[in-house]
Amino acid sequence: MPNSFDELRVRRIQGIVSTDDILPARIKHQHVDPKEFAKHVFSAHTPGFAGTLRSGDILVADSIFGIGSSREQAVTALLAAGVAAVLAPAFGTIFFRNAWNSAMPAIEIDLPDLREGETVRIDLVHARLTGARGATAFRAPPPLLLNVLKAGGLLASISASGAAE
Amino acid sequence: MSDTILDIIARKSGVSRPSAGDIVEIGVDRIYIQDGNAPTAARLFAEHGFDRVFDPSRIGIFIDHSVLAPDLLMRNRVKEAEKFARQFGLQFFKGGTGISHLVALEEGWFGEGDVVIGADSHTCTGGATGALAFGLGVSDIVAAMVTGRTWLRVPEIVEVFVTGHPVDYIRPRDVAFRVLAAHGQTPFLGRALVWSGEWIERLDAEDAAGLANLAVELGAFCCRLARTEGDRARNTPRITIDIGGIEPTVSRPPSPDQSISLSDAAGVPIHEVFIGSCASSRFRDVAVAASILAGRQIASGVQCVLTPGTGRVYARAMREGCIEALVSAGVLVTPAGCGSCVGTQGSVPASGSTVLTTMNRNFKGRMGNPDADIWLASPAVAAAAAVIGRIPTVAELVSLLHAK
Numbered sequence: 001m002p003n004s005f006d007e008l009r010v011r012r013i014q015g016i017v018s019t020d021d022i023l024p025a026r027i028k029h030q031h032v033d034p035k036e037f038a039k040h041v042f043s044a045h046t047p048g049f050a051g052t053l054r055s056g057d058i059l060v061a062d063s064i065f066g067i068g069s070s071r072e073q074a075v076t077a078l079l080a081a082g083v084a085a086v087l088a089p090a091f092g093t094i095f096f097r098n099a100w101n102s103a104m105p106a107i108e109i110d111l112p113d114l115r116e117g118e119t120v121r122i123d124l125v126h127a128r129l130t131g132a133r134g135a136t137a138f139r140a141p142p143p144l145l146l147n148v149l150k151a152g153g154l155l156a157s158i159s160a161s162g163a164a165e
Numbered sequence: 166m167s168d169t170i171l172d173i174i175a176r177k178s179g180v181s182r183p184s185a186g187d188i189v190e191i192g193v194d195r196i197y198i199q200d201g202n203a204p205t206a207a208r209l210f211a212e213h214g215f216d217r218v219f220d221p222s223r224i225g226i227f228i229d230h231s232v233l234a235p236d237l238l239m240r241n242r243v244k245e246a247e248k249f250a251r252q253f254g255l256q257f258f259k260g261g262t263g264i265s266h267l268v269a270l271e272e273g274w275f276g277e278g279d280v281v282i283g284a285d286s287h288t289c290t291g292g293a294t295g296a297l298a299f300g301l302g303v304s305d306i307v308a309a310m311v312t313g314r315t316w317l318r319v320p321e322i323v324e325v326f327v328t329g330h331p332v333d334y335i336r337p338r339d340v341a342f343r344v345l346a347a348h349g350q351t352p353f354l355g356r357a358l359v360w361s362g363e364w365i366e367r368l369d370a371e372d373a374a375g376l377a378n379l380a381v382e383l384g385a386f387c388c389r390l391a392r393t394e395g396d397r398a399r400n401t402p403r404i405t406i407d408i409g410g411i412e413p414t415v416s417r418p419p420s421p422d423q424s425i426s427l428s429d430a431a432g433v434p435i436h437e438v439f440i441g442s443c444a445s446s447r448f449r450d451v452a453v454a455a456s457i458l459a460g461r462q463i464a465s466g467v468q469c470v471l472t473p474g475t476g477r478v479y480a481r482a483m484r485e486g487c488i489e490a491l492v493s494a495g496v497l498v499t500p501a502g503c504g505s506c507v508g509t510q511g512s513v514p515a516s517g518s519t520v521l522t523t524m525n526r527n528f529k530g531r532m533g534n535p536d537a538d539i540w541l542a543s544p545a546v547a548a549a550a551a552v553i554g555r556i557p558t559v560a561e562l563v564s565l566l567h568a569k
Contacts, residue, residue, distance in 0.1 A: 016350075016420065020528040025507035029201040029231055030238035032208045032245075044530030064350055067384060068526055069507075070286040072302030073205065093355045093386045094286055098302035144188050144316070154304045155213045163312050 003146070004123040005084055005105075010114045010131075011053070013061040018068040019095060021045035028073045037077030055082035058122075060114050064088065066095025066106075075102045085122060087112065087129070087138075100145040101154035109138035124149070168278045169396075170357045170389060173297040174319055177280050185321040193309050194279040197225040199265050201509065202284040202303045203246035209307045210249075219313030221254040225274070227265035228258065230509045232502040239509060263475025263501040264443045266290040270374055271477060282309055286381045287443045287525070292388035293370070293377035299387045320357040320386045322401040327362035329409025334453075334566060336543045337368065337376035338444060338525075339414040341383065344406055346414075346424035350384030352404060358383060359401070361391035364408065371447045378444050382421050382525055412559055416541035419529040427546065431558040436518040438469040438551040439532070440544050441504035445523035446474030448481055450544040455487035457548040457565050458494035464554030470497045470512055472504025496551070508533020521550045 027040045042049040059065070059078070065088035066074065075098045078086070085105040099106035105124060113133055114120065120131040127140040141149075151157035168176075174183045177191040198206055203226050209215075218224055226246055234240035243260070250257040262268055266287050275281055275291035281298040282288060284306040291298025301315070309315040325344055358380050368376065373390050380388030415430040417423040440446070440454050451473055463469045471491055473479035479501045482488050491498055497512070505512055506524050514520045514537035524531070527539035540556070549557040549565045557565070 016422075018420070018526070018528040020507075020526070020531050024530050024533070025201065025230075025509055026533050029242060029507075029509045030236070032204045032242070044535035064354065064384070067350060068286060068381070068528060070284060070288075070300040070302050071202070072304055075302070090351070090354055092384065094300055094302055094381075096355075097305060101302060101304040142188060142318075154308055155209055158308050158311065159213050159215075 003125045004121065006121050008056055008058045008084055008120050008122060009054070010060050010116060010118050010120060011057050012114070012116045013059050013065070016063045016067060017045070017061060017065045019066055019071050019074040019092070020068055022066070022074040023071065023077045025069070025071070028071050034073070034076040034080035037073050038080035041077050041081045050081055053081040053083060057083050058120070059083055059086045060112065061086065061088035062111060064090045064092065066092035068092065070094045072098040072102060075099050075104055079104050100141070100148050103149050103153040105141065105149065107138050107141070109136065112136045168295070170297055170320070170322065170387065173278050173280065174317070176278070183319045185319050187319045188316060189319060190314055190316045191280055193282055193313055193315055194276065195223050195274045195281040196283070196306060196309055197227060197265050197269060198284040198306055199230055200228045200243050200246045201230045202306070203249050204242045205303050206284070206307050207245055207249040209303065215307070215311050218253050218255070218310045222256065224310055225256040225258055225265070225269070226250040227262070227268065228260040229264045229502040230507060232260035232500050233510050235510050260502065261476050261500045263478070264446065264503055266378065266443045267374070267447065267474040270294065271475060282306065282315060287378055289380040289385065289388050290374055290378040290443060292380060293373040293390060295389065297387060300381065318355070320355060322359055323353055323356045324359045324361055324401050324403045326403055326405045327360065327364050327408055328405060329407045330364060331408045331411050334545050334562070335408065335411060335413060337372050338379060338543055339411065340406065340408055341376060341379040342414045342416055342421055342424040342541070343411065344404065345383050345422050347406070348404060349422055352402065354384040355386050358385035358388045359391060360388070361396065365390055366392055371449050375444065375447065379525055413543055413546050413562070415546065415556060416527055418527050418538045418540060421526060421541060427556070427559055427562070430540070430556045433540065433556045434519060435521045435550045435555055436467060437514050437520045438467060438547050439505045439520065439522040439524065440547050441470070441472030441474065442506040442522070442524040443474065443503070444525035445544050446472060446478065446504070448478050450523065451478060451482045451487050452485070454544045454548040455482070455490040457545060457552065458496060459490035461494055461552050463495045463551045467551055467554050468497070468512065469495065469551040470499060470505055472499045473501045476501045505532055507531060521547050521556065523547050
């Protein structure tokens, strides 16, 4: 898993977002395959949005993202829909962990000047986001989470460390 | 004075003076998973080749979200959860036993000073008995099942100091949602929430659990209730709330932070009522609903569903005549569990309907239909609305509670 991501497409999301908004519980209880979840991303919140997502999209939220339920499937659904990272001023505590555990960066950043559809680059090590109108710094993710990302997720890192033996 | 959250973290991590922001690894005493996440946990075990758990006697699988599975897909997932429990010799709590958090309380799984994690955000309920209890996603849960450990970022403490004494029908949920409406989640996000004050110290076990359950709605990582004056947090950001004379709280759609006083919501027509969920399905909740509905009928055109939180609550409600009163009033009483809370078992609200429920969340689509408006209130307010077909005024509520 790389420490920087290029050619990311910005998708703006407005308002506080709950995990119920990201993936309805019913879908989580019906399936275990993230590809099934991906079809229903934001289905109650913004019908039709899932169909507009493509690989390399990032969600840029203007408020707290991922409050409520602990469902990690909200993260795996976004990943399966092509979302590479989520940027928000703050995250629901459990969602934040779930994102990094699933190897999807959740980046704490105060309202960057980004427009829908513009292309940006994220450098995790230097905690910098670069868009059309310059670079913005964000809170550096803790080394523990960068290591989890590098390993491809929490469970992959546990397999690799031999902690399960 | 009992252990503080930091005391528990110090003991379970071996870090003598943990300070806010530190990342520490801690040992875990109990782990549980509900039926919506157990099948994904099983998939992750298989994918990563994990073939054992650290201690099967400390891990529980609960069937509570889809007790009467509404479709074939969910029924098959429930069977996968059961098979997963059998495969690893885990504790298995079959459908009808009740909601994981409430059964865990009944079973003594939230020991004071213990670390308990659950694959469900309302695991914070365990803070009521002095456990360090918090919800996690399924990867974190699988990791802890294998290693017996997890990690946390040592939380800052935020204390809410409650003053004043409200009338007897004010419940902890009325207070918690009022704090959320006034402050939003920002002061609580990722922090350990400590409730303190004389009213808090006098809450009994049922109400303490009802309050701790809502910590995650405020955005908190975990929660505890100061049980004595000496328990109060020191040198931490303090929010105060005076609850003397407050009215019951009602939350408008589409989120609990849209909470208002009952008088400002009274008169809204209600088509469906659901009394249940881990927020409000203890014996007291069922009993107050039954006392309002006894000898009355729910309003014409209203559907009212009540789901006791646990099988034990259900059995006691039956012994004490509550169930007979509810059924005679026209209430649909369902097997113990999460009920209609997340649209994973009946009944799903009709399109265009307005629902009043005792759940802890009313996000759009929460109950399985984004075309229904969901309002939140206490069981007494919900039962009163079922009788009159609209959100009651304070006077109507009091009259239904006391006049027979």
